[in-house]
Amino acid sequence: MAAEVLVFNLLSAVAIVAAAAMITMRNPIHSAIALVVTFVNVAAIFVMLRAEFLAAVQIIVYTGAVLVLILFVLMLVNQDDLPEFHGAKPLQQVFGFGLGIVLLIEIGAAILTRTVVAEPGPWDEQGIAQAGGHIQSIGQVLYSGYVLPIQATAFVLLLATIGALFLGRPDEDEEPTPTRRPVATISLAHTRGADDAPLPQLQAANVKHEAGDRDLIMARDADEFTSIPGEDDEQKERSE
Amino acid sequence: MSSWLFLIPLLPLVAAVINFLIGRWILRDSAQWIATLAVAASFILSIPVMLEIMADEQPLSQHLYTWIPAGDFDIPVTLFVDQLTAIMLLVVTGVGLLVHIYSIGYMHGDPGTYRFFSYLPLFVFSMLMLVMANNFLVLFVFWEAVGLCSFLLIGFWFRRRSAAAAAKKAFIVNRVGDFGFGIGILLIFVTYGTIEYAAVFDQVGDATQTTITVIALLLFTGAIGKSAQLPLFVWLPDAMEGPTPVSALIHAATMVTAGIFVMARAYPIVYESSDAMMVIAIIGAATAFIAATIAVTQYDIKKVVAYSTVSQLGFMAFALGTGAWIAAIFHLVTHAFFKGLLFLGAGSVIHGMHEEQDMRKMGGLKKYMPITYWTFLIGAAANAGIIPLAGFWSKDEIILGTWLYDHTVIMVVAFVTAFFTSLYMFRAVFMTFHGEERFDPEKVHPHESPKVMTIPLIVLAFFALTAGFMGFPPEDGWIHHFLIHSFPGLSLPDVAFSTIAVFAGISTLIALSGLYIQYLAYVKKSISPAGIAGLLGPLYKLAANRWYLDEIYDVLIVRPLVAFSMFLWRFVDAQVIDGTVNGVAALVTYTSSQWRRAQTGLIANYVVMIALGAVIIIGAFMLFGSNLFD
Amino acid sequence: MSELMPEHFMFLSAALFIIGMVGVLTRNNVLVIFMCVELMLTAVNISFVGFAWEFNQLTGQIFALFVIAIAAAEAVIGLGIIMALTRQRDTVDINQVRELRQ
Known part of the structure; x- marks a missing residue:
């Protein structure tokens, strides 16, 4: 049995090293490749743990589908100014690694000091062989006790597809609807109000409102800062 | 008859509610007839009750409903009429009815008539329920209701600042007494486990002497407030701000007698404690004397009558304190008649003089308003104790009681007070109706009041003349034999005729001397009142300034209270409470603004x-x- | 160490999970963060499968199966969001995205 442990340790070591490489690589493409290595190793470990079907799924779904998808996205995304790993804030890095170490210590302590007690089930090697193989046994359990979760999962996948379609829809020509409440812009250069200013000037001022120009102030209502003689009474009447 | 008892208080209540709800828009002036008819019906219904009690000598009762059922403790609302209540019923409804009739004339043309005629029957209702209660809690409820009605009526002309202030003063001063009264009732419940009269009186002796004394004194605290005894009588003269019929109703027939009634009702408790009796006697005598001295110095005709009321209430209180229980009730009844008469007469004078109350601006009114003059004179003579008017018999009996029960000092005080009573009553009569005319004949045209006002005066005058014969012969009259059945412990003292004659002689002599002095002073002008006042110097000033009681209250209670209130407002409310609230808000704002950075x-x-x-x-x-x- | 023990796969699972977490915490590239999340899910799958192996159960494997299914859905949505983000902002740096702040 010692060989089994050796293989396990080897696979684990490769997986961990690849995972560590993934988070340290500068180039996301390299990270993705490192992740593939990890996933393949994990799939091998699944085989060792009597989960051949899961291993296959792992390879097909993760390595085959998800990571390919990631690579596609990487190619689509403009990588010119990707943030570099070493460009991250030092405080963030310290926090990240510190928390990681603390969590490792905690979980390590948990693994070493706690034991999980459970009733052993029937699915040892003989049980699986009796069911006629691995996939048969999984199918037996899955479709006898988890029918509703399967359907729910199917529904989630359907929704994810629809969501992806929605997110990936082509850009519409029109401007995105402004999220801020509408503001009026008035010019302080004309203290009696915007209405006294010539119209072209006013429009020019309106355009400049994002520049933070000092001559401009934002107001909910142009009348908030202005008062035009004769119009005040009218306004009062309207408000009443 | 007992199944119809509930109608007696119910009718005034119904009238009050009707007038209050629809009086303003629909009834208007006809509200007065509803109220008057309701009270008249109550009065008529009270007569068979009285007759039945006279015949059977057994108390009547009618259980209406159980107000508070809580396990062993339940408060029934049961109407209960014994001899004491029966007399009170007649007095309250009778005088109340006359006041209602009188008010029709007096309040004529007042825009708030409907309001007035919903408060008045409400007052009568409260007072009737008060006297008909069969336990202390219902008594207390209507005791407070009477206080509320007095507040409403005294402040009836609430647009007048002084009237509003007087109403508040009456209410607050009464609260002081009611506080003690309420504690007394709680103590009764704690001590005896029940608050029903009969059950309490059966086991009075079970408590310790100290407890009984405390209970009696706490109940008397309430009576001090309600019946205007020393030191809480200050509200009563101010209460003259209300319309005059209200003064008559409050101060003659209903409210102020409530305190005396309660002490009379709780007499089995009070009687067990000689200390409490002594305190009541001393306070009563002091009240009688002080109020009488003040009354001599007043110029406002209603104030004179008001202080006279306080003085007479003092008489009743010390009669209870000395043990002359029947005499106290007797005096209460006669007093209701002649004091009601005096108030209504004073109101008639004021009405005829165009709202003038100062006696210095009257004089010689006898020829303008003869009916008012003669009825007022009868009332004054009854109050002063001129034989054979009503006040003579009852007051004389009270004084006799002090001698019978060995309270010599109080007897002397009572005689002196009787002398002052005579002085101020005839002073009022002579100043108002005799002598030269001191008003401005150009502006004031004195006139006799309308019939609706003079008829109640005549009726009351009739009673003031004759009511005393209820108690004739002294200590052996009809009222004595009637009231003797109220409590098992009462007894009629056996008094020699010679003793009675001596006391009657002294009383009459005193009353007539007062009459003669005032005759000299205000009619013959051979004595100068101002000279006497100057001669007495500080004593006169003391009485004229009402013994500085208001000022003492001002310094001792009002000012510290106001200062404390200001402290509570300026510091506790504005700084501490507002500061806490604003501080919490500021803290939340601050912490939020800090936590905001986390986002x-x-x-x-x-x-x-x-x-x-x-x-x-x-x-x-x-x-x-x-x-x-x- | 002569036999395969539960501690083996548990430590492997913990190690991969923590590496994934550190990656999430330290990287700024949304795509790399996304890959780290996938790694963390896989680490949890190892635990599920390992316990299933230890107790001769299949429930753990079935859970892992569901995790993979949901991870696939999550990948679709996550990558869609990244695409939308790059289209709107032209960046994959999470520090450039501050839309969560009002």
């Missing part, structure tokens, strides 16, 4: 927080195990 909008920060939370939870789980949340 950077950077996903990285949020993720760090999630990881940190996971680490902390797992760490805590590792350290404390699975019993972390036990």
Whole structure:
């Protein structure tokens, strides 16, 4: 049995090293490749743990589908100014690694000091062989006790597809609807109000409102800062 | 008859409610007829009650409903009429009815007539329920209702600042007494486990002497407030701000007699404690004397009558205190008649003089308003104790009681007070109706009041003349034999005729001397009142300033209270309470503005927080195990 | 160490999970963070499968199966969001995205 442990340790070591490489690589493409290595190793470990079907799924779904998808996205995304790993804030890095170490210590302590007690089930090697193989046994359990979760999962996948379609829809020509409440812009250069200013000037001022120009102030209502003689009474009447 | 008892208080209540609800828009002036008819019906219904009690000598009662059923403790609302209540019923409804009739004339043309005629029957209702209660809690409820009605009526012309202030004063001063009264009732319940009269009186002796004394004195505290005894009588003269019929109703027939009634009702308790009796006697005598001296110096005709009321209430109180229980009730009845008469007469004078109350601006009114003059004179003579008017018999009996029960000092005080009574009553009569005319004949045209006002005066005058014969012969009259059945412990003292004659002689002599002095002073002008006042110097000033009681209250209670209130407002409310509230708000604002910085909008920060939370939870789980949340 | 023990896969699972977490915490590239999340899910799957192996159960494997299914859905949505983000902002740096702040 010692060989089994050796293989396990080897696979684990490769997986961990690849995972560590993934988070340290500068180039996301390299990270993705490192992740593939990890996933393949994990799939091998699944085989060792009597989960051949899961291993296959792992390879097909993760390595085959998800990571390919990631690579596609990487190619689509403009990588010119990707943030570099070493460009991250030092405080963030310290926090990240510190928390990681603390969590490792905690979980390590948990693994070493706690034991999980459970009733052993029937699915040892003989049980699986009796069911006629691995996939048969999984199918037996899955479709006898988890029918509703399967359907729910199917529904989630359907929704994810629809969501992806929605997110990936082509850009519409029109401007995105402004999220801020509408503001009026008035010019302080004309203290009696915007209405006294010539119209072209006013429009020019309106355009400049994002520049933070000092001559401009934002107001909910142009009348908030202005008062035009004769119009005040009218306004009062309207408000009443 | 007992199944119809409930109608007696119910009718005035119905009238009050009707007038209050629809009087303003629909009834208007006809409200007065509803109120008057309701009270008249109550009065008529009270007569067979009286007759039945006279015949059977057994109390009547009618259980209406159980107000508070709570386990062993339940408060029934049961109407209960014994001899004492029967007399009170007649007095309240009778005088109340006359006041109603009188008010029709007096309040004529007042825009608030409907309001007035909903308060008045409400007052009568409260007073009737008060006297018909069969337990202390219902008594207390209507005791407070009477206080409320007095507040409403005194402040009837609430647009006048002084009237509003007087109403508040009456209400607040009464609260002081009611506080003690309420505690007394609680103490009765704690001591005896019940608050029904009969059950309490049966086991009075079970409590310790101290407890009985405390209970009696606490009940008397209420009576001090309600019946205007020293030192709480200050509200009563101010209460003259109300319309004059209200003064008559409050101060003759209903409210002020409530205190005396309660002491009479609780007499089995009071009688057990000689200390309490002594305190009541002393306070009563002091009240009688002080109020009488003040009355001599007043110029406002209503104030004179008001202080006279206080003085007469003092008489009743010390009669109870000395043990002359029947005499006290007797005086209460006669007093209701002649004091009602005096108030209504004073009101008639004021009405005829165009709202003038100062006696210095009257004089010689006899020829303008003869009916008012003669009825007022009868009332004054009855009050002063001129034989054979009503006041003579009852007052004489009270004084006789002090001698019979060995209270010599109080007897002397009573005689002196009787002399003052005569002085101020005839002073009022002579100043108002005799002598030269001191008013301005150009502006004031004195006239006799309308019939609706003079008829009640005549009726009351008739009673003031004759009511005394209820108690004739002294200590052996009809009222004595009637009231003797109220409590088992009462007895009629056996008094020699010579003793009675001596006391009657002294009383009459005193009353007539007062009459003669005032005759000299205000009609013959051979004595100068101002000279006497100057001669007495500080004593006169003391009386004229009402013994400085208002000023003492001002310094001792009002000012510290106002200062304390200002402290509570300026410091406790504005600084501490507002400061706390604003401080909490400011703290929330500040902490929020600080926590706001945590919301950077950077996903990285949020993720760090999630990881940190996971680490902390797992760490805590590792350290404390699975019993972390036990 | 002569036999395969539960501690083996548990440590492997913990190690991969923590590496994934550190990656999430320290990297700024949304795509790399996304990959780290996938790694963390896989680490959890190892635990599920490992316990299933230890107790001769299949429930753990079925859970892992569901995790993979949901991870696939999550990948679709996550990558869609990244695409939308790059289209709107032209960046994959999470520090450039502060839309969570009002």
